[in-house]
Amino acid sequence: MLTYAPDDTLAHRLDPRTKLVVQIGFATTALAHTSPQALLALSVVAGLILLAARVALLEALYAYRFALVILAIAPLIAGLTLGAPWFDLTDAGDSGRASYRVLLILLVSAAYVRSTPVRASRAAIQRTVPGKPGQVLGIGVALVFRFLPVLQADFRTIRDAMAARLGDERGVIERASTLSLLALSRAFDRADRLALALQARCFAWNPTLPALAFSRADYPVLAGAVVLALTAFL
Amino acid sequence: MATEQNSVDLVDGEIVRQFARAALLAALLGAAAPVSIPIPLSPVPITLQVLFVFLAGLVLGPVWGPTSILLYLAAGAIGLPVFSGMSAGLGVLVGNTAGYLWAYPLAAGLIGLMVHGDTDLRDPADVSLPVVIVALVAGTILIYGMGTGYMAWALELGMWEAISIGALLFIPGELLKIAAAIAIVKSGRIAPIQS
Numbered sequence: 181m182l183t184y185a186p187d188d189t190l191a192h193r194l195d196p197r198t199k200l201v202v203q204i205g206f207a208t209t210a211l212a213h214t215s216p217q218a219l220l221a222l223s224v225v226a227g228l229i230l231l232a233a234r235v236a237l238l239e240a241l242y243a244y245r246f247a248l249v250i251l252a253i254a255p256l257i258a259g260l261t262l263g264a265p266w267f268d269l270t271d272a273g274d275s276g277r278a279s280y281r282v283l284l285i286l287l288v289s290a291a292y293v294r295s296t297p298v299r300a301s302r303a304a305i306q307r308t309v310p311g312k313p314g315q316v317l318g319i320g321v322a323l324v325f326r327f328l329p330v331l332q333a334d335f336r337t338i339r340d341a342m343a344a345r346l347g348d349e350r351g352v353i354e355r356a357s358t359l360s361l362l363a364l365s366r367a368f369d370r371a372d373r374l375a376l377a378l379q380a381r382c383f384a385w386n387p388t389l390p391a392l393a394f395s396r397a398d399y400p401v402l403a404g405a406v407v408l409a410l411t412a413f414l
Numbered sequence: 415m416a417t418e419q420n421s422v423d424l425v426d427g428e429i430v431r432q433f434a435r436a437a438l439l440a441a442l443l444g445a446a447a448p449v450s451i452p453i454p455l456s457p458v459p460i461t462l463q464v465l466f467v468f469l470a471g472l473v474l475g476p477v478w479g480p481t482s483i484l485l486y487l488a489a490g491a492i493g494l495p496v497f498s499g500m501s502a503g504l505g506v507l508v509g510n511t512a513g514y515l516w517a518y519p520l521a522a523g524l525i526g527l528m529v530h531g532d533t534d535l536r537d538p539a540d541v542s543l544p545v546v547i548v549a550l551v552a553g554t555i556l557i558y559g560m561g562t563g564y565m566a567w568a569l570e571l572g573m574w575e576a577i578s579i580g581a582l583l584f585i586p587g588e589l590l591k592i593a594a595a596i597a598i599v600k601s602g603r604i605a606p607i608q609s
Contacts, residue, residue: 181495182502201503207508210494211568223504246499250510250579257579260483283508293493301492309607316433320485323437324444331438331445339449357594357601360465363446364473364592364604367438375434383430385423 182243182290184297190397191233198398198405199292202229205408208290210281212412217357219277219284225408226284233291240290247286251279298325303392315385323374331367337371338362375398431607432474436482439470443486444496461498464557464588466552467518468595471525473606475535479522487515513564514557514580520554528552535606538599546599550592558584 187191191199206229210222230237241248259272298321306318338359342348347358393404425433446462470479488494491504498511507515528549529541538546558581566576598604 181500183495184493203504204422207505211508214570240593244499244501244506246501247506247509247511251569253579254510254571254575257575258569258571275570277569280508282568286501286503286505286509289505289565293503294452296493299491305488305492315479317485317488320437320440320481321489321492322434323434324485324489324496327438327441328444328489328496332448335445340448353593353597354591356462356465356590357551357597359449360462360469360594361598361601362604363442364439364466364469364598367442368435368604370433371434371438371452375431376424376437378430378434379427382422383425388457 182240182293185294186297187234187295188232189232189295191229191291192296193395193397195252195301195394195398196296197308197391197392198394198402200304202250202405202408203289205405207285208409209412210285213414214274214277214281218278219280222281224282225366226288229288229291235287235291235293235294238285240287243290244283244286248283251283252341254279272399298322300392307392312385327367327370330370333362335359335363338366428607432478433481435607436470436478438475438487439466439474439482440485440489443470443483444489446493447496448500450601460462462591463498464518464554465591465595466554467522468525468591469598469604471522471549471553472529472538472546472595472599473520473604474526475530475533475606476523476526477533479526480519483519483522489514495575504563509566510565511561511569512568514561516564517557517560520560521556524556525549525553535608537602537605537608539602539605543596543600546596547592551594554588554592560587 213219213222223269230240251372255272255276259267259269260274263270263273287331302318302322306314308314323363339348342355342358347355350358443463443466446466450464463570473479474482486496487507490502491507493502495502497506497515506512529538529546530536542602547552561574562580565571566579569576571579580597
């Protein structure tokens with residue numbers, strides 16, 4: 181699974197905001213171009229970004245395996261035609277190039293995931309999105325990170341309990357609704373306790389955040405990201 | 415070093431409760447991602463995620479339902495493995511399934527508006543069944559419309575090609591999820607926070 185790993189690469193040293201801008205710049209230009217030359221250039225850029233974060237390519241590809249299936253099937257479906265010649269290479273090629281650029285976008289975001297701790301991302305969100313929406317987003321994301329493993333464990337417990345009572349031999353609707361109802365009511369019980377705990381600790385709209393600062397390395401990378409985004413208009 | 419001198423601006427009690435529920439539902443959406451039931455002949459297995467999108471609209475309403483799903487999308491974008499196949503990253507939000515993901519908050523908002531009318535929440539168990547069904551069907555159409563539309567554009571497919579990859583095989587699963595969502599809210603065991 182692809183997650184943050186502590187390291188000392190260039191990507192790890194950059195400010196999270198710079199890395200977010202790089203991703204946006206890359207996605208903008210990748211979605212605007214599908215010519216072979218552009219794809220070659222984008223591949224080189226994506227390769228450099230992966231190298232800068234020391235991401236293992238195979239690991240990243242495995243992390244996006246579900247997307248890969250669709251990206252592989254799309255050109256095949258696009259090429260299929262009813263009647264002669266049955267398989268249209270031009271259509272398949274167009275769709276294949278379009279799928280490839282989506283793959284590149286995914287790989288670039290893998291570099292971010294690998295090189296950015298959650299705390300830094302949260303601070304970046306909260307400092308970029310102003311006011312109360314930024315607070316809700318920042319704290320909410322932190323809570324989602326905190327509670328994901330807890331709720332995954334809830335799911336496992338419920339499924340085990342259902343299986344022990346032969347619940348897994350019931351119809352699909354009953355299984356889905358029992359599982360979801362129990363998971364949701366457990367989650368909401370936790371939410372109510374959490375709300376009480378938050379209020380007991382003076383949950384406020386204006387807490388103090390960790391400091392973020394641009395270093396010297398951030399400026400050239402930021403400029404590169406803007407250039408990348410502008411190439412969308414080429 | 416500069417110091418900030420502000421008085422503490424406490425968050426209102428009711429908002430704290432709604433917010434906590436929204437955050438937990440977002441985590442639940444993520445936790446449901448690996449809980450998948452494979453369907454034969456389809457590239458993507460059905461997951462319970464859309465069911466929780468329905469429930470976000472039904473139980474949290476038109477404001478906190480979409481908020482909850484935006485939290486889920488934000489958490490996935492910055493690296494929590496909550497998207498299908500436990501993947502993560504900003505790239506997924508512009509990748510081949512981005513249309514579905516961005517349709518989730520809109521669908522939750524639409525369902526919330528149709529069921530609750532406005533921001534005052536009512537118990538969805540008291541709302542007449544046809545209204546709930548129409549809201550859920552509308553939400554499903556929105557999700558699949560945006561999902562296949564974006565997929566057709568991003569992968570340069572024809573509309574029908576995109577629909578055959580991204581929608582046709584999922585319709586039976588979606589009908590099951592609508593039925594399950596109705597069974598859950600009509601059980602009366604999940605009540606929204608009413609002001």
